[in-house]
Amino acid sequence: MAAAAASGFVNSIALSESKLGVDIAVSLLGFNHFSSSNHLSSSSSSSSSLACFPSRTRFLSNVLKVNRGRKSLNPRCEAVEGIGSRPSPLSALELLKTSAADRYTKESSSLMVIGINFRTTPIEIREKLSIPEAQWPQAISELCGLNHIDEAAVLSTCNRMEIYVVALSQHRGVKEVIEWMSKRSGVPVSELCEHRFLLYNKDATRHLFEVSSGLDSLVLGEGQILAQVRQVVKSGEGDPGFGRKISGLFKHAITAGKRVRTETSISTGSVSVSSAAVDLAQVKLPQFSYATARVLVVGAGKMGKLVIKHLIAKGCTKMVVVNRTEDKVAAIREEFRDVEIIYRSLEEMYTCASEADVIFTCTASDEPLFLKKHVQMLPPVSSNVGGHRLFIDISVPRNVGSCVSDVDTAHVYNVDDLKEVVAATKEDRLQKALEAQSIIWEEVTKFEAWKDSLETVPTIKKLRAYAERIRAAELDKCMSKMGDNMSKSQKKAIYDLSMGIINKLLHGPMEHLRCSGTDNRPLGEILDNMHALNRIFSLDTEISVLEEKIRSKMGKGQK
Structure with a gap:
């Protein structure tokens, strides 16, 4: 019984010790899924709970290993052992904080x-x-x-x-x-x-x-x-x-x-959102009325200009354009001299809308330009154009409020409604898209090689700085021994000699650290060279670059 009691006492110590480690880890990592009463109520329940957090589970496992390796983290154990210099729970907390910080700051970007x-x-x-x-x-x-x-x-x-x-x-x-x-x-x-x-x-x-x-x-x-x-x-x-x-x-x-x-020919005959919008208007209007429909374009930016361009391509010879200033409209008018393009200011927008059958909106406004109350006040359109005023809104955020759809005399379409027009020409370009994938893959490979080669840049800089320190120190020694009677040309010759030696010695290592994506050396070999040079010349710093960045950012945030 004495042995059993002793065993139970030891187990309770181990449990308390483990529980303290998990308590601290839980508080550090923000586990809200555990209550203080059942962190380690049984080995099965704790393992099943921790399974939901595999990365954190590994961390907690390391915490428990640390705890078991120490003399004690439990005050009752310390009293029993009677050790004078005992680690306190506070020091354990600090240890775990450092461990948690190290764990995530050493991730790769x-x-x-x-x-x-x-x-x-x-x-x-x-x-x-x-x-x-x-x-x-x-x-x-x-x-x-x-x-x-x-x-x-x-x-x-x-x-x-x-x-x-x-x-x-x-x-x-x-x-x-x-x-x-x-x-x-x-x-x-x-x-x-x-x-x-x-x-x-x-x-x-x-x-x-x-x-x-x-x-x-x-x-x-x-x-x-x-x-x-x-x-x-x-x-x-x-x-x-x-x-x-x-x-x-x-x-x-x-x-x-x-x-x-x-x-590739993927762009041949392809359409933009603007031209798809024009095509949608053509689909929604009665075929006989398309040439006579009164058109208003609100916005003369990039999207607006493309709408105007595609309207002209479809045979539209007259339109009204509303914009904040006349400059852009004048430039468009100069480009398309055979088409009647009438400029109106924003203040005249609702007046222009009352005289239009089809309204294209393409501005960068954060607020809707047309709401239900505005559209309800507009006079009805002729039955020749279907009896409904078309609002084709290709702006995001939308220029035409969704509430306008409730008006019986209006039909509203936005960019998500263009899919039916786009589907008609999509099949033809899917085959062309397959041709493009091989080009994209080539460019991805080149970029990844370039990006991965950036990992060697700190090593290249540190190696050159290391060599430069040695060169400068040895040059100073040489100059001091040569005395003050040297001419400028002699000093320059010695300096050039030192630089030439360093550059030639560094050329080989530098070439083996660079990755252009066009050579035959695999990236793994280049990274192996980087690690080897770091070891040989002791170039590694105690704190990783990522860790320095994170600590710096967090430090600024706390100020």
Whole structure:
């Protein structure tokens, strides 16, 4: 019985010790799924609960191993053993805090995209999440202010809103970006998670290259998206948050998009969202009335100009264009001199709408321009055009409120309604899209090789700095021994000699650290060379680059 009692006492100590370790780990990692009364009520229940969190389970397992390896973490054990210098629970807590920090700061960075598009998300949510081009720099700044986001870019169009980031910690980065998107848009996190897509590293790269090539567009092969990707680069240049990896990604995407359009026929006869909108109007109007329908275009920006261009291509010879200023309309009028293009100001918009049968809206307004109360006041249209006024809204956020659909004399269509028009020409371009995939794969391979080669950049810099310190020190020794009677040309000759020796010695190692994606050396070999040089010359630092970045960000956030 004495043995049994002793065994029970030892087991209770071990249980208390393990429980303390888990309690601390739970508090550090934020486990809300455990109650304080049943952390380790039985081995089976704890293991089944922890199975839901595999990565955290490994951490807790390490915590328990640490606990078992110590003399004691339990005050009662310390009293029994009577040890004078005993580790306190506070020191154990500090130990575990350090362990938790080390665990995630030593993760490798991830390139990822978190987004929504016309395939995953209805326009009602897309318009809330859309970010106007003028706000992209601010969005990049806010994203890079998050603890685990190092670089960022925003691609927001009428069909998509995608956030590209380099995350210092993959899982925490995703969480922070989604919470940022929710806070900015007012869309709950739970609803966002229902619609968002998430891609990492090579998959994220391939996705952007397909987007830039027009393969992921509502209108397969459209050309406007390439200009929008270019605009991301233009607006991000000079922004520290639009860093080396993200800017390189988007520049490679432009190259991929240009190659696909040059080397395949995917863009031949393809349509844009604007031309699809014009085609939709043609489908919805009675065939005999298309040539005589009165047309109003609200907005003379990029989308508006394309609408006008495609209207003219379909035979429209007269239209009214409403815009804030006349400059853009005058430029369009100069380009299409054979067409009667009448400019009207925004103040005249409702008057113009009352005289129109078909209204195209394509502005960057954050608020609807047409609401139910506005449309109800408009006079009815002629029965020659079907008795309904057509509103074709290709703006995101929408320029025509959804409430307008309740008006009997109006029919409202938005970008999501263009699918029926696009489907007619999609099959022909699917085969062309297959041709484009091989080009995209080549460009993805090149970009991944370039991106992976960036891992060796810190080693290259440290190796050169190491060699430079030795060269400078030895040169100083030499100069001091030579005395002050040396001429400038002699000093220069000795300096050039030292630089020449260093450069020739470093040439071989540097070549074996660089990866252009065109040589035959596999990336694994280059990374092995990097690790070997780090060991040989003791170039590794005690704190990883990622850890330094995360600690710095978190430190700024606490100030």
